[in-house]
Amino acid sequence: xxxxxxxxxxxxxxxxxxxxxxxxxxxxxxxxxxxxxxxxxxxxxxxxxxxxxxxxxxxxxxxxxxxxxxxxxxxxxxxxxxxxxxxxxxxxxxxxxxxxxxxxxxxxxxxxxxxxxxxxxxxxxxxxxxxxxxxxxxxxxxxxxxxxxxxxxxxxxxxxxxxxxxxxxxxxxxxxxxxxxxxxxxxxxxxxxxxxxxxxxxxxxxxxxxxxxxxxxxxxxxxxxxxxxxxxxxxxxxxxxxxxxxxxxxxxxxxxxxxxxxxxxxxxxxxxxxxxxxxxxxxxxxxxxxxxxxxxxxxxxxxxxxxxxxxxxxxxxxxxxxxxxxxxxxxxxxxxxxxxxxxxxxxxxxxxxxxxxxxxxxxxxxxxxxxxxxxxxxxxxxxxxxxxxxxxxxxxxxxxxxxxxxxxxxxxxxxxxxxxxxxxxxxxxxxxxxxxxxxxxxxxxxxxxxxxxxxxxxxxxxxxxxxxxxxxxxxxxxxxxxxxxxxxxxxxxxxxxxxxxxxxxxxxxxxxxxxxxxxxxxxxxxxxxxxxxxxxxxxxxxxxxxxxxxxxxxxxxxxxxxxx
Amino acid sequence: xxxxxxxxxxxxxxxxxxxxxxxxxxxxxxxxxxxxxxxxxxxxxxxxxxxxxxxxxxxxxxxxxxxxxxxxxxxxxxxxxxxxxxxxxxxxxxxxxxxxx
Numbered sequence: 001x002x003x004x005x006x007x008x009x010x011x012x013x014x015x016x017x018x019x020x021x022x023x024x025x026x027x028x029x030x031x032x033x034x035x036x037x038x039x040x041x042x043x044x045x046x047x048x049x050x051x052x053x054x055x056x057x058x059x060x061x062x063x064x065x066x067x068x069x070x071x072x073x074x075x076x077x078x079x080x081x082x083x084x085x086x087x088x089x090x091x092x093x094x095x096x097x098x099x100x101x102x103x104x105x106x107x108x109x110x111x112x113x114x115x116x117x118x119x120x121x122x123x124x125x126x127x128x129x130x131x132x133x134x135x136x137x138x139x140x141x142x143x144x145x146x147x148x149x150x151x152x153x154x155x156x157x158x159x160x161x162x163x164x165x166x167x168x169x170x171x172x173x174x175x176x177x178x179x180x181x182x183x184x185x186x187x188x189x190x191x192x193x194x195x196x197x198x199x200x201x202x203x204x205x206x207x208x209x210x211x212x213x214x215x216x217x218x219x220x221x222x223x224x225x226x227x228x229x230x231x232x233x234x235x236x237x238x239x240x241x242x243x244x245x246x247x248x249x250x251x252x253x254x255x256x257x258x259x260x261x262x263x264x265x266x267x268x269x270x271x272x273x274x275x276x277x278x279x280x281x282x283x284x285x286x287x288x289x290x291x292x293x294x295x296x297x298x299x300x301x302x303x304x305x306x307x308x309x310x311x312x313x314x315x316x317x318x319x320x321x322x323x324x325x326x327x328x329x330x331x332x333x334x335x336x337x338x339x340x341x342x343x344x345x346x347x348x349x350x351x352x353x354x355x356x357x358x359x360x361x362x363x364x365x366x367x368x369x370x371x372x373x374x375x376x377x378x379x380x381x382x383x384x385x386x387x388x389x390x391x392x393x394x395x396x397x398x399x400x401x402x403x404x405x406x407x408x409x410x411x412x413x414x415x416x417x418x419x420x421x422x423x424x425x426x427x428x429x430x431x432x433x434x435x436x437x438x439x440x441x442x443x444x445x446x447x448x449x450x451x452x453x454x455x456x457x458x459x460x461x462x463x464x465x466x467x468x469x470x471x472x473x474x475x476x477x478x479x480x481x482x483x484x485x486x487x488x489x490x491x492x493x494x495x496x497x498x499x500x501x502x503x504x505x506x507x508x509x510x511x512x513x514x515x516x517x518x519x520x521x522x523x524x525x526x527x528x529x530x531x532x533x534x535x536x537x538x539x540x541x542x543x544x545x546x547x548x549x550x551x552x553x554x555x556x557x558x559x560x561x562x563x564x
Numbered sequence: 565x566x567x568x569x570x571x572x573x574x575x576x577x578x579x580x581x582x583x584x585x586x587x588x589x590x591x592x593x594x595x596x597x598x599x600x601x602x603x604x605x606x607x608x609x610x611x612x613x614x615x616x617x618x619x620x621x622x623x624x625x626x627x628x629x630x631x632x633x634x635x636x637x638x639x640x641x642x643x644x645x646x647x648x649x650x651x652x653x654x655x656x657x658x659x660x661x662x663x664x665x
Contacts, residue, residue, distance in 0.1 A: 008572050140645070142653040258637070365604040375606070383619045384626050450604035455609070459619040468583060468617050477631050483643040484634075492644050522604035525565035 002375035005045050007063045008073055011038040012104035014082070028088050034100060035081040036108070042073050048115065058173065067245055067440040072110040072230045074438065075298045076103060078424075078478030079305060086309055086417035098131035099219050105225040107212075110230050115173040115188070116162040118231070122159055122195075125224060126152030133208050144211040151204035162187030176204045178235040189236060191280035195228035195280065199248045203488035204511030205272060210264040210321075214312030215347075217264060217461050221308050222301045229278045229297050238285025243366075246283055247377045249276030254384035256275035256486065261322045261479050263393055264311050267304065270347065270389040273381060276517045280378065281362040284369055287441035292361030294344075295435055299346070299354040299428065302421040306343035307393065309418045310336050314397055315347040315406035316414070323396035323479035327403035332436050335409045337398040339418040344426040348390035348460055349382060354428035356456060357435070357447045364445070376387065380458075383538060390460075391467050397477060590616070 015034040019027045047070070049061040064075075087095065105124035112118045133145035165184030167173045178185050190201075197204060199206045205225070209217050236242060251278075253269035260266045274296070281293030313336050314329065315321045330337040342353070349355035359382065366375045409415065428435045432447060442564045470476040531538045597612045606608050 099573070128589055139653055142585040180639060254626060255630045255633055258627055259634050264575035372606060379615075379618060380622045380626075383622045387623050387626060450600060451604065454600060454602065455615045458597070458613075460589050461586075462616040463623045465587065466620045466627075468586060470624065471625055472583070474633075476627060477634060480638070481641045482634075483639045483641055485639060486636045 005049065006041050007051070007108070008038060008042050008045070008373075009104040011041055011099050012107065016100035016104065019096055019100065020093075031084050031096060031100065032081075035077045035084060038080070039074075039077040042070075042077065053490060054069035056117065060117055061112070062108075062117045062173070063111055064175075064267070065111055065115030067438075068234065069230070069450075071294055071298060071438045071440065072226065073107060074258075075226070075301050076107055076223065078420075079301045080220075082221065082305065082309075082420040083215065083218045083339050085413055085420070088413040089217055089411055090213075092135055092213075094131050095135045095213060095216060098128045098135075101128040101218070102164050102219060102223060106227050107228045107348050115159070115166065116272040118164060118175055119156060119159050122191075122353060123156045125227065126156060129220060129224060132219060133177055137215060138211075141211040144208045146339070147491075148208035151194060151201075151329050157186045158194070159191035160220055162191060171458070172289040175327070177237065180236060180239050180241070185328040188498055189239075192228050192235070193233045193245075195224055196232060197225060197228075197249070197275060199252060200487050202249075202253075202272050203486055206253075206265055206486065207272070207488055209268040213423050214316050217312060218305050218308050220362070221267075221304050221455075225275050225299060226297050227284070229275060229293065232279065233290060233293060237282055237290055239283055242279050242283030243371060243374055244283075246279030246281075247374045248277045249273065249279055250381035251276075251377055253382070254381060255499060255561045256387055256393070256484060257384075257388035259477055259482075259484055261324055261482060263321055263323055263326070263397060264308065266323075266388055267307055267391060269312060270385055271300075271304055273385055273389075274304065274546075276381065277359055277378065278367065280374065284362075284365050284371075285366055286369065288361055288368070288443055288445060289365035291436075291441050291443055291445070292358055292365055293506045295439055296355075296362060297349055298435060299350045299358045299425070302424050302428075303343045303346035303355060305354075306339065306349075306418055307347065307389065307420075307422040307426065309414065310340035311393070311397070313410040313414050313418070314407070318405050320365065320405070320482065323392070324481060326397045328398070328399040328404065329403075329405060329407060332400065332406045333409050336418070337394070339422050340394050340398065340414075342425055343553070344390045345393050347430065348386035348564070349456060350429075350460060351448070351453045351456060352426070354425045354432075354435070357429060357432040360447045360452060361445055368380045379459065383459055386460050386463045387467060391464060395467075396558040397437045411413075424487050425523045464502055530532060 012034050015030050015037070020029050022030060047067075049063065049064055049065055050061065053060040053062060080099075085097070087099065102125060105121045105128060109118055109121035109125065112121060130145050130152070131147045133141050133148060135141075159522065163173055163184070164183045166178070169182055169183075169184055178188060180189065188289060194201045194204075207491075209220055212220055227289065232242065250273050253272040257269040257273075259268045260269060276294050278293040278300070281289040284290075299536065311321065314326065314333070316327065318335070320328070322325055346353040346355045349359045363378060364373065366378060436443075436445075467476070477534070530536060533539060592617050594613055598617070602609070608614055
């Protein structure tokens with residue numbers, strides 16, 4: 001029993017430091033200990049604890065705990081636990097250390113009480129997580145990682161500048177509700193928005209997550225965006241702008257997901273779609289909506305982690321992840337298939353699965369606040385998410401045409417890691433109170449009423465019917481090897497080509513100017529040469545008498561001038 | 565026997581059975597709309613079969629629009645890779661492309 005309380009990130013950092021000096025099974029065992037120790041420590045901490053440090057005249061608040069941060073703390077520990085089990089077979093020191101530091105930084109971020117400490121955690125998250133992408137050690141992942149880290153640093157810088165401006169204006173850097181006015185607040189909002197994958201700022205996510213290692217993606221999907229959701233819920237709850245941003249986030253990625261071939265990229269798009277539901281909930285800002293957003297974040301960590309793990313298992317066993325290369329894997333990977341189907345049913349919010357009990361809170365609160373247009377958009381997105389994440393992922397990986405691949409189920413540690421969130425998805429779906437008791441605001445909401453269950457089941461079954469019908473008619477787009485243009489085209493294609501055009505123009509002008517100047521110089525040299533060549537005017541040998549004559553002429557001129 | 569159970573989804577006969585079963589379930593769900601009482605906050609919700617039609621039409625539109633989008637957005641797989649592959653990276657383990665290390 002530990003007598004003293006540690007801040008929640010400390011166990012992970014301490015273990016990360018020890019893992020540096022161990023190897024093999026010892027470091028695996030130590031890594032498994034980190035979330036267990038951390039969870040035990042978090043459970044012991046007095047909920048009213050607040051730590052304060054005064055740095056010069058700044059009141060820093062590196063540790064503050066309340067119900068909102070506590071639920072994120074719990075889910076991060078849980079996510080770290082199953083992700084570490086999933087990665088137990090990985091013997092890569094870089095990944096082991098960076099995933100521990102990454103989790104520590106995310107935990108730090110949800111338990112800080114001031115914006116400056118948040119900024120420090122924010123940067124640590126960016127720095128440590130990029131190694132999970134680079135650990136793939138391929139050309140593609142290297143460049144994706146670079147773009148990822150640039151985005152994260154821009155977000156961090158905006159947060160820092162915003163914090164300074166906010167401090168200047170309000171005289172406080174407390175990390176609590178921020179009035180959405182003034183440049184400082186706007187910059188902080190955009191900084192959170194980048195991490196939250198707002199539309200047009202989202203491409204780092206769909207670019208980098210599918211390029212990370214199979215186990216790295218599980219960590220990435222659980223932490224970064226959820227920290228951003230937490231930050232928005234803490235600071236900008238009730239901002240109407242978020243409702244519209246969130247609605248766009250739910251709708252546009254599903255189109256991309258339908259035509260995307262890389263199944264982990266499909267999941268990355270559907271991650272944006274799910275975060276959109278949370279952002280709408282935060283924008284509505286009522287207690288029911290915030291509870292919905294937070295519980296959906298909790299559930300998303302479970303089912304998205306499960307789906308990323310099942311696709312990671314497919315990739316680990318077959319070496320392929322494109323829908324066009326996979327198919328009919330259920331024959332040899334039955335366990336993975338069942339686990340993936342549970343994740344797919346959960347993300348689609350089938351009754352009795354956990355997505356249903358949290359998404360319905362957001363939907364109900366949108367209806368209660370009479371945002372009918374938004375409600376229709378979310379309903380469309382709900383049907384769409386079932387279409388691409390619920391059907392497309394399992395169908396193209398495990399069913400569909402036979403690819404001839406005969407991969408076995410993945411190693412035991414991966415199966416156990418997938419079993420944990422799968423069991424929780426079902427448990428929370430069946431007994432929602434497991435989750436509801438931890439929610440930050442009090443409410444009495446029951447997702448299971450007859451009309452709601454019937455409505456959701458009809459929506460999903462007819463969405464599935466549409467898939468079946470389109471497939472039989474042959475309208476459903478085939479999986480093709482391709483790259484789909486997204487907003488990243490602007491900085492991966494347009495900007496570089498503009499830049500090279502500009503550089504070419506500069507070179508051209510530069511060469512032209514040099515040419516002209518050189519030509520002039522050559523002309524002058526030619527003239528000089530003409531006078532100095534043999535028998536030229538200046539190269540004749542001069543006799544002394546000529547010299548004397550010239551001097552006499554000069555002196556005579558001088559004399560003549562003196563008379564004037 | 566084991567083999568037949570294992571490959572249940574591949575046989576064409578099973579598949580058409582599955583499609584019929586599925587369509588029947590959908591029809592039953594649709595019919596339930598007329599039998600069960602449903603309260604709603606929005607006038608649209610009280611239209612029988614609203615959710616069913618919305619789900620079906622929404623998804624068909626989704627796929628058709630996505631197909632159109634493909635005409636605009638689709639590029640070859642190595643579209644970005646062409647320029648990037650000229651630059652040297654610190655380490656490039658192409659064999660480890662798809663596996664954990």
